[in-house]
Amino acid sequence: MSRIGKIPITIPEGVCVQLRDKRISVKGKRGELSQSLPPALTLAQEGDRLVITRVGDSRSARSLHGLYRALVANMVVGVADGFSEELELVGVGYRASNQGQRLDLSLGFSHNIAFQLPEAVTAETRMEKGKNPYIKLTACDKQLLGMVAAKIRSFRKPEPYKGKGVRFVGEQIRIKAGKSA
Secondary structure (H helix, E strand, O other): OOOOOOOOEEOOOOOEEEEEOOEEEEEEOOEEEEEEOOOOEEEEEEOOEEEEEEOOOOHHHHHHHHHHHHHHHHHHHHHHOOEEEEEEEEOOOOEEEEEOOEEEEEOOOOOOEEEEOOOOOEEEEEOOOOOOOEEEEEEOOHHHHHHHHHHHHHOOOOOOOOOOEEEEOOOOOOOOOOOOO
16 A cells, blocks of 8 residues: 555645546635546545545556545645745846736846746745845646746756856755866
């Protein structure tokens, strides 16, 4: 039995779960998410808990058991509390601003980068004197949030000599030594 897959998922107050066929829909104060389950897994609601079990003991069923338990648990946490990612822009002249769902980034290229955020993701930018520009992304869908944060980071990845670029807050960049004179 999967160690992750056998842990029941507790449903917090204010979250509504609907099970139809092999599809689960979760609704909360932050939004609504849905996921379909593979035929090798079954989902049952027991009071305020969700339990995912395997139909068979095949290799594919065992590999999907923990994965889908984690996906459903992330859906429940996402609609209840939400997820957030924080990015910082390290470099001279790097700037970030947002107007609604449009993120405008100045990353040292000849033109600014205008990035359109998905509807489910909200952005907050902050620029203070003496500190690096800061972007905070929030969403209820953990997978979508990670994809958007990775896309923004890919515009200017941190380089290994000076560490300039877009990085996650708290990310450690291994700095290489420059050439010796």
